[in-house]
Amino acid sequence: MVTETAQSKRPIRWHIAVFLAPAVLIYTAVMILPLFGTLQLSLYKTIDGVRQFVGLDNFRTLFGDPRWSASFWNALGNNLWFFVIHMLVQNPIGIALAAILSHPRLRFAAFYRTAIFVPTVLSFVVVGFIWKLILSPLWGVAPWMMGLVGLKSWFTPWLGKEEYALTALGLISVWQFVGIPMMLIYAALLSIPDEVIEAAEIDGITGASQFWKIKLPLILPSIGIISILTFVGNFNAFDLIYSAQGAMAGPNYSTDILGTFLYRTFFGFQLQLGDPNMGATIASMMFFIILAGVCVYLFAIQTRLRRYQF
Template sequence: MGGKPQKKPFPWHIPVFLAPAVLIYTLVMILPLAETLRLSFFQRDAVSQATSYVGFANYARLFFDPFWGGPFFNALGNNLYFFVIHMLVQNPIGILIAALLSMTHLPGKKFYRTAIFLPTLLSFVVVGFVWKLMLSPLWGVSKDMMSSVGLGHLFMPFLGKEETALTTLSLISVWQFVGIPMMLIYAALLSIPDEVIEAAECDGVTGLSQFFKIKLPLILPTVGIISILTFVGNFNAFDLIYTTQGPLAGPNFSTDLLGTILYRTFYGQQTQPGDPNMGAAIATVMFFIILAGVAVYLFVIQRKLTRYEM
């Protein structure tokens, strides 16, 4: 006679182990995000200091009021440019360096790997201050270094001109963080089974042809992860701009990013009083921009990469 199947006891150890992480994540991420969203639906009167619910009025001002919309869309365009520079310069260079470091008989690989990754560990303040000194027309060494190789006539105040400031800062950021895609791609290349490489060599696929036909398709998921990390990091960028150009993101707001306009709006700057409600609206828009980018990667790009792997 078969008895009733015994009911499995509830696995209490799972919520017990998850509770600390969930609690910390809720306190650090969920509650501040909810409070930011709540703040964006209110406005405080400058005279009476009374707070009133205004719905989506702050977002309407942000998008359609010239006083807010002009600086916001300028910062958004600069952020997109900042991201494109990293995608077109940082990540390809990182892949190239990783491919070179993965060569079997390359001497000094450990030294090169450490030297290239080292700037990633430096503080934004140190990086910004050092590059600002180097590029200074008054006491910087860049002019003499360019003159020593016959390029002195190309020197200009790169951080002081609207046409070159943002590009210069983008390349400084590339220099600092190129070690991250390099290390991720390097690890992905090392994880490719030796049997696959040996089979390709037996078929006569070597050199650049082997990299583009065999290795690159196998590391595409890692390339996708690097791309989304670059997107999230660039749309949260603030420190380097603040360190080198100040909160006004000069010259003439040409290096203004969403992070710097959020800082000025929330806390105020010089004659501009702080407006936490408009700052919360900008922060919420930034959150949804990043969320949209991550969603596109997870539900569109990653699925295609997974099918490609299979």
């Protein structure tokens, strides 16, 4: 009886709703409503100036029409390669840098962390323009710098060749954002209890062996989070490609990704007229791809990584 009375007199915590309300309202206005608006727009088509409901016809056009499907699959394939570059280059380098910078005897570690993280806060436009100047065969410094080490014969206009342009842009993006996985893994390494490290040292596990056998399994959850953030970020990529190669994502659409394909379709570019309905269809497919990737991570990967959490 006393327990029921105490529960009935428990105060309602209205302050929680008050504090959450501004964030929920802003997120709903900026993210949720535009998302549903995009999904709705993909189900309509403007015919003779009249907006008509066509159901999934726009999706059938995207996958069934050879002109649309060729561009979509080309952009999707480029997006996948862009993501693979970040997974195989950016994240391993970030983990290695974090392991080095977390060494207690390393001098000037704070300076190194800052220097590596600074490119992350730079504008995409600045990064794209600077690297176009650096890699330019006419006035760039890359040929001269490669000549200093005897590698000038290896230089080629990477951003101007179809087989190299996307990889070059991917590596530029890696240079800009490698500081993010470095800092996240660095924080995860610092959170490992000292007792675990001391026990490993007592057992004679030190140096690189300690990282591979002790630290790496313990930071796997953080690596999983970095991987899904990389996936979402790369399938939302647009700025660097647009600033470096323009909306046409040249040469010959070799750097075209879903973001630039969406931009040209929705807003139009040069002789191509904008089609908001097909643009919304492409945006919806981007949302479904990202949603599928996040679900795979949450239900197939994260559940297996929980065993390594403290």
